[in-house]
Amino acid sequence: MSxxxxxxxxxxxxxxxxxxxxxxxxxxxxxxxxxxxxxxPFSDDPKxxxxxxxxxxxxxxxxxxxxxxxxxxxxxxxIGPSGCGKSTFxxxxxxxxxxxxxxxxxxxxxxxxxxxxxxxxxVVELRARVGMxxxxxxxxxxxxxxxxxxxxxxxxxxxxxxxxxxxxxxxxRKAGLWNEVKDRLxxxxxxxxxxxxxxxxxxxxxxxxxxxxxxxxxCSALDPIATARVEELISEMSESYTIVIVTHSMQQAxxxxxxxxxxxxxxxxxxxxxNKVFTSPEHDLTESYITGRFG
Ligand SMILES: Nc1ncnc2c1ncn2[C@@H]1O[C@H](COP(=O)(O)OP(=O)(O)OP(=O)(O)O)[C@@H](O)[C@H]1O
Ligand SMILES: [Mg+2]
Numbered sequence: 001m002s003x004x005x006x007x008x009x010x011x012x013x014x015x016x017x018x019x020x021x022x023x024x025x026x027x028x029x030x031x032x033x034x035x036x037x038x039x040x041p042f043s044d045d046p047k048x049x050x051x052x053x054x055x056x057x058x059x060x061x062x063x064x065x066x067x068x069x070x071x072x073x074x075x076x077x078x079i080g081p082s083g084c085g086k087s088t089f090x091x092x093x094x095x096x097x098x099x100x101x102x103x104x105x106x107x108x109x110x111x112x113x114x115x116x117x118x119x120x121x122x123v124v125e126l127r128a129r130v131g132m133x134x135x136x137x138x139x140x141x142x143x144x145x146x147x148x149x150x151x152x153x154x155x156x157x158x159x160x161x162x163x164x165x166x167x168x169x170x171x172x173r174k175a176g177l178w179n180e181v182k183d184r185l186x187x188x189x190x191x192x193x194x195x196x197x198x199x200x201x202x203x204x205x206x207x208x209x210x211x212x213x214x215x216x217x218x219c220s221a222l223d224p225i226a227t228a229r230v231e232e233l234i235s236e237m238s239e240s241y242t243i244v245i246v247t248h249s250m251q252q253a254x255x256x257x258x259x260x261x262x263x264x265x266x267x268x269x270x271x272x273x274x275n276k277v278f279t280s281p282e283h284d285l286t287e288s289y290i291t292g293r294f295g
Contacts, residue, residue, distance in 0.1 A: 032267045035065040038282045039272035043071035047212065047242045048093060053107035055088050055097065062088045064266040075234060075243040077253035077274065080263035081294065086246045090214050093244065094130035095123050128155055131205035135217040137197035139189035144181050147189045147200055148172060151208035167207055175203035176233055195226025202233060213237065215245040219252065231256050250290060254278050262286045
């Protein structure tokens with residue numbers, strides 16, 4: 001069993017680079033028993049309780065009988081080869097898949113023990129509680145101020161201009177952006193650097209006081225300095241929020257998360273403490289992936 005820890009070492013970074021070059025197929029002889037996940041997929045204090053989740057795009061089953069808890073105030077990283085279902089599964093958590101006509105979600109998905117897919121559930125309220133930050137920063141073509149104020153305005157979170165000003169300032173401070181933008185809040189957000197735009201999107205997500213933040217490869221369009229800044233933010237935010245982050249960077253998963261979940265062809269193969277996943281994975285497929293035998 002490999003003892004490499006890609007998080008902590010230069011060697012780890014080398015292995016990750018090599019992984020991108022090799023890109024061989026997963027070992028065909030490894031059979032995944034459906035619905036079984038090795039490691040520790042459940043939590044003593046779950047924010048999300050997800051049981052026997054299946055997701056279909058038309059006839060194609062993209063998520064195959066996955067059961068997982070996401071703990072309150074934990075940071076969990078989703079890793080796995082391209083197309084294994086990480087984004088699909090993430091989008092189930094705030095019903096972003098609703099907007100894809102052919103997509104059907106089955107199983108039991110609960111947030112604080114309440115059914116996320118209840119037909120009476122207010123999806124706008126759900127998405128205020130479970131915010132999302134995307135791969136590509138997507139600020140609205142509005143001012144920096146109006147981007148952050150957008151959510152609080154539509155949710156009626158401020159009665160007076162001064163209250164809205166406070167929410168905007170606090171959100172920008174939490175997103176580590178206040179000092180850079182406080183003198184140009186009226187400037188157009190699309191004129192900011194990519195890293196600033198992504199922190200603005202984080203501020204926008206925070207502004208409605210969510211309980212959970214979903215992040216789908218939030219740093220993949222950022223340079224290493226902006227990436228480090230967003231990772232710092234994730235660590236700071238983990239004190240108050242539950243965070244789910246999809247990443248292709250094993251170093252990033254190791255730096256920011258408490259637990260890591262390894263997906264493979266729509267299955268959830270292994271979930272465990274991040275350090276354990278990267279130093280002594282239990283499943284052969286996890287080991288092959290983290291040691292760069294396929295990607
Ligand atoms: N809108 C869609 N319509 C049809 N099939 C889809 C759609 N989105 C995803 N899929 C399919 O579902 C499977 C899982 O895709 P998903 O995007 O969740 O993978 P992923 O792990 O996020 O991959 P990546 O690392 O490349 O982002 C793939 O086979 C993909 O082709
Ligand atoms: Mg994806």
